[in-house]
Amino acid sequence: MTETTASIVAPRETGAPRPLRSxxxxxxxxxxxxGVAYLFLAPFLVLxxxxxxxPAVFGLWISLTNWSPFRVxxxxxxxxxxxxxxxxxxATSGDFWQSMSATGIFTLAxxxxxxxxxxxxxxxxxxxxxxxxxxxxxxxxxxxxxxxxIGVIWKYLLDTQSGIVNHLLGMLGLPDNLPWxxxxxxxxxxxxxxxxxxxxxxxxxxxxxxxxxxxxxxYEAAALDGAGAVRQFFSVTLPGLRxxxxxxxxxxxLASANMFGQSFLITKGGPGNQTRTAxxxxxxxxxxxxxxxxxxxxSYVLFAFLAIISIINFRLQRERAEKSAS
Numbered sequence: 571m572t573e574t575t576a577s578i579v580a581p582r583e584t585g586a587p588r589p590l591r592s593x594x595x596x597x598x599x600x601x602x603x604x605g606v607a608y609l610f611l612a613p614f615l616v617l618x619x620x621x622x623x624x625p626a627v628f629g630l631w632i633s634l635t636n637w638s639p640f641r642v643x644x645x646x647x648x649x650x651x652x653x654x655x656x657x658x659x660x661a662t663s664g665d666f667w668q669s670m671s672a673t674g675i676f677t678l679a680x681x682x683x684x685x686x687x688x689x690x691x692x693x694x695x696x697x698x699x700x701x702x703x704x705x706x707x708x709x710x711x712x713x714x715x716x717x718x719x720i721g722v723i724w725k726y727l728l729d730t731q732s733g734i735v736n737h738l739l740g741m742l743g744l745p746d747n748l749p750w751x752x753x754x755x756x757x758x759x760x761x762x763x764x765x766x767x768x769x770x771x772x773x774x775x776x777x778x779x780x781x782x783x784x785x786x787x788x789y790e791a792a793a794l795d796g797a798g799a800v801r802q803f804f805s806v807t808l809p810g811l812r813x814x815x816x817x818x819x820x821x822x823x824l825a826s827a828n829m830f831g832q833s834f835l836i837t838k839g840g841p842g843n844q845t846r847t848a849x850x851x852x853x854x855x856x857x858x859x860x861x862x863x864x865x866x867x868x869s870y871v872l873f874a875f876l877a878i879i880s881i882i883n884f885r886l887q888r889e890r891a892e893k894s895a896s
Contacts, residue, residue, distance in 0.1 A: 638860060776817070827848075834850060
């Protein structure tokens with residue numbers, strides 16, 4: 571009896587390997603769970619294909635033809651629509667690049683403020699202050715309004731003749747006839763200022779969430795080393811927000827480059843066409859002028875520029891992260 575027991579227990583004591591079970595026997599319900607996962611993903615995949623992937627492919631095909639809703643047969647023209655955009659003197663080249671220039675001006679005028687102001691506000695709201703939730707709601711409240719509401723409100727407030735803003739400036743002894751919506755450079759001040767006021771709450775909330783993820787121990791260690799508030803901001807806060815700021819910078823640039831509603835409602839693209847952005851010109855060519863082929867080519871050129879900017883931004887942030895880690 572003892573020998574038999576020893577012979578049975580011995581392999582376990584000597585660490586003899588046990589036979590491994592196959593993956594299927596270990597997870598008999600895996601295929602079923604995978605099917606359920608795809609079932610839950612199906613609504614999103616259908617919407618993505620119908621409203622994103624399908625139109626993107628169709629728009630690419632349109633840009634390679636002379637497509638028109640009033641023409642029965644569409645002819646393949648290759649890269650002609652793209653070459654026209656880069657050919658001086660063509661029907662679309664001058665106006666398109668003027669609109670791209672307006673888009674660039676607005677992006678440069680708005681993006682720095684949409685990064686710096688939300689960052690400072692988020693740092694303040696991250697402190698232990700009374701009614702912190704109330705102030706967060708105040709800063710985020712304008713973002714829930716639609717662009718139509720924002721455009722109508724600020725067009726009325728900034729009207730040169732009867733606007734409340736000029737009236738208040740006059741009461742303070744300042745010039746009361748500033749052409750906020752009809753002349754440069756005031757139109758750019760208006761568009762950038764309204765956009766910053768309207769959308770900075772979104773960036774503030776994202777940055778505030780990133781601040782919550784920074785360990786308080788890092789600030790305590792910096793304080794023990796003698797670092798003040800400014801030193802802690804540059805040595806602890808900014809490095810801790812690197813990934814968050816990469817995301818914020820990217821989405822802010824993309825949103826600013828796709829600005830349409832503010833200019834369309836407040837300045838009507840004026841004075842002249844100086845505030846007519848690329849999206850406004852593409853919409854005009856495609857929807858008003860029925861020049862869908864050229865409009866599709868313009869949209870893909872704009873997409874290429876934004877893709878390049880996004881890639882450069884991510885690579886620069888990654889290089890900075892690697893340098894700081896080393």
